[in-house]
């Protein structure tokens with residue numbers, strides 16, 4: 001048999017206080033998709049960062065085409081045909097799609113970048129792989145799905161034969177996920193090999209040829225989707241049975257917690273993003289906003305949490321008008337906010353766990369008295385919550401940047417839910433979490449509801465919406481277009497209304513993506 | 521559990537110290553080559569530099585004297601950086617602090633010395649803060665970049681002082697300068713206090729160190745410092761956490777200005793006794809280099825300012841004894857700044873050690 005395209009032998013990587021990879025071995029053959037599965041903090045991203053030359057291992061060897069290679073920088077990895085799309089994208093926001101794709105490999109004429117050729121190249125490969133992007137759009141104006149296509153194109157442009165996708169679907173809509181796997185299939189038939197890191201077991205079952213499971217830095221098992229099922233995978237990962245769909249008691253609706261009337265909010269470009277929404281949330285109720293991203297959800301949340309100006313309409317919370325309250329007033333009143341983008345709004349990555357844990361409560365006792373912080377009280381509560389929410393870190397004195405993606409998310413949840421709010425506004429609360437952690441977070445959100453709190457859930461995952469919500473509001477183009485009670489709507493029905501109620505639009509979505517990005 | 525954690529912290533402290541330290545070493549190494557290449561003896565140069573900076577009480581005093589304004593301006597710039605603000609205009613705020621001291625010094629003669637000095641320090645800090653306030657407001661409200669605005673205010677401040685010392689506040693005589701303050705209103709000199717000849721070094725040096733410790737504590741243990749750092753790192757997350765970004769920007773730049781203002785005060789009531797056009801030799805700008813070397817750590821500012829003070833204090837002796845032109849010191853300063861700014865070079869020098877450390881861990 002020919003030697004594998006990529007082989008890792010006994011890769012070991014230590015961080016202060018953590019053994020992130022413990023003698024990991026892995027083979028990747030031409031034309032296969034290997035799913036790399038494991039709990040948050042199991043060491044998946046670390047392993048792939050070693051392969052991509054971003055981290056140098058403390059031990060072990062990497063072989064490409066059977067030849068031992070030394071990967072000291074991504075440059076070398078790229079030259080060997082290794083491409084990686086990171087968990088958190090690494091694009092340069094003010095630059096255009098073309099500029100981002102060719103960056104580092106610019107075609108030049110006489111030492112000057114030939115941007116026209118670059119653009120033509122980008123159009124060419126984007127058509128060849130069916131990855132539609134506008135070559136002239138600025139990254140900052142693109143929805144995440146399109147940004148991801150740019151990341152993949154960038155790897156392909158550099159001639160990747162081995163493509164590493166680190167949680168590529170965490171931020172995609174179901175439609176975009178389908179398209180992505182279509183592209184990935186095509187790539188492997190052309191002879192590429194793909195490593196897919198994901199927490200979504202159904203994707204693993206549907207798309208991978210082989211599954212490698214990691215736990216605590218070690219490979220603990222390998223299997224084929226045909227030899228197992230989702231609970232089997234979950235068991236291998238977490239080491240116990242996982243409940244995918246939790247039981248929930250019927251709700252008892254109490255007083256109105258949140259009352260939103262005819263709300264109108266502008267986006268950054270001063271276009272109306274929320275075009276008159278009216279809804280209530282009562283105590284003990286989970287209301288879910290379902291919709292394709294870019295239909296006003298972000299602006300709605302920001303308006304509710306005091307981060308964006310309200311143009312028209314009112315918001316009242318527990319009977320008090322908070323339409324024009326600041327973020328601080330809203331937090332103090334008892335509204336918690338799990339932002340959709342943990343790196344932008346959720347965390348100060350340079351702060352350690354303790355400093356992040358008090359963000360928002362940092363002026364209040366017991367953390368602070370008369371402007372002076374109490375490190376002991378802060379440390380104590382941080383330890384408690386880190387323990388409760390299973391944030392895996394060697395110490396609370398470590399910068400949040402050093403946590404694994406899922407553990408960063410758990411840190412945000414520990415803060416926002418741990419604060420014990422009257423209303424929890426949660427956007428994509430389980431983004432990047434492993435199945436065990438999702439189970440836990442869902443049970444915590446339900447516990448909030450059962451103790452008489454209100455919850456506003458904004459999620460792109462229909463699964464999550466369906467299993468948690470007592471009421472589902474479908475939004476489209478800044479308006480609530482349909483309301484369902486729990487269990488009333490099928491996924492298809494939700495999808496129908498999410499895309500504007502035009503039956504054909506559901507499938508056309510991909511083609512209109514370019515247009516959609518302009519008003520996203 | 522405890523052990524790895526403390527070792528993690530110790531390690532990160534060591535790592536923080538290692539890079540600036542290596543940068544300084546590299547600067548001296550390259551400096552040696554330069555000195556040798558132009559035909560002098562580097563070893564002799566450095567020993568005489570050291571002697572000139574620390575050789576006896578008088579020379580030590582000279583180092584402290586020169587370090588004093590840099591402690592304040594370095595701290596001012598460092599604090600601004602921690603909040604994500606580049607206060608390039610410390611020089612202007614320093615002039616305003618100096619101005620307020622030169623004027624108030626004439627009014628507080630009848631007060632007890634300590635009280636008079638305290639009043640002048642507070643007033644100078646306020647003057648510096650006031651000079652930073654308009655740029656801060658412009659930044660917070662309309663996003664005008666502080667590098668431009670604080671620089672413009674430096675010009676305004678300098679010309680204002682120029683005008684005042686040649687006109688309204690001018691003392692009798694030919695030279696454009698203010699009236700000399702009475703010795704009783706000035707910060708006491710070490711020589712007075714200890715009866716040892718420390719030259720012109722004064723208690724402003726100690727005040728500077730105390731203020732550094734205070735600011736270190738404020739950054740670490742108060743909500744003011746916490747919010748400044750949060751905004752400096754990630755203003756979106758800070759905003760989401762209920763921190764008012766614009767208020768934090770205003771507050772932080774004003775604190776930075778206040779610290780720079782203090783530099784002006786200590787120069788006037790510690791050394792010069794009066795205000796004149798050239799009373800600062802670019803302390804505000806050197807403060808930027810000090811902050812860089814200190815990696816914006818208030819405690820690091822003390823060491824960095826002393827280094828810069830020692831370099832300029834020892835330069836004379838170096839020229840005298842090793843025949844090396846004083847200007848070489850500028851090369852060293854520039855090299856230090858270069859290697860600190862390009863800290864990747866220092867990290868690269870350190871990387872073999874790091875590898876080893878990781879394997880032993």
Ligand SMILES: Nc1ncnc2c1ncn2[C@@H]1O[C@H](COP(=O)(O)OP(=O)(O)OP(=O)(O)O)[C@@H](O)[C@H]1O
Pocket residue numbers: 015016018019020038039040041042043044045046047087392393394401402403404405406407432
């Ligand atoms: N730069 C770093 N410094 C210190 N520790 C780190 C660093 N990067 C990762 N770690 C630690 O290494 C372990 C593995 O992290 P890694 O990011 O590989 O996990 P992961 O399997 O990708 O998890 P997730 O599913 O949450 O993304 C974690 O405990 C993490 O805290």
Ligand SMILES: [Mg+2]
Pocket residue numbers: 044045046087166404405406
């Ligand atoms: Mg990861």
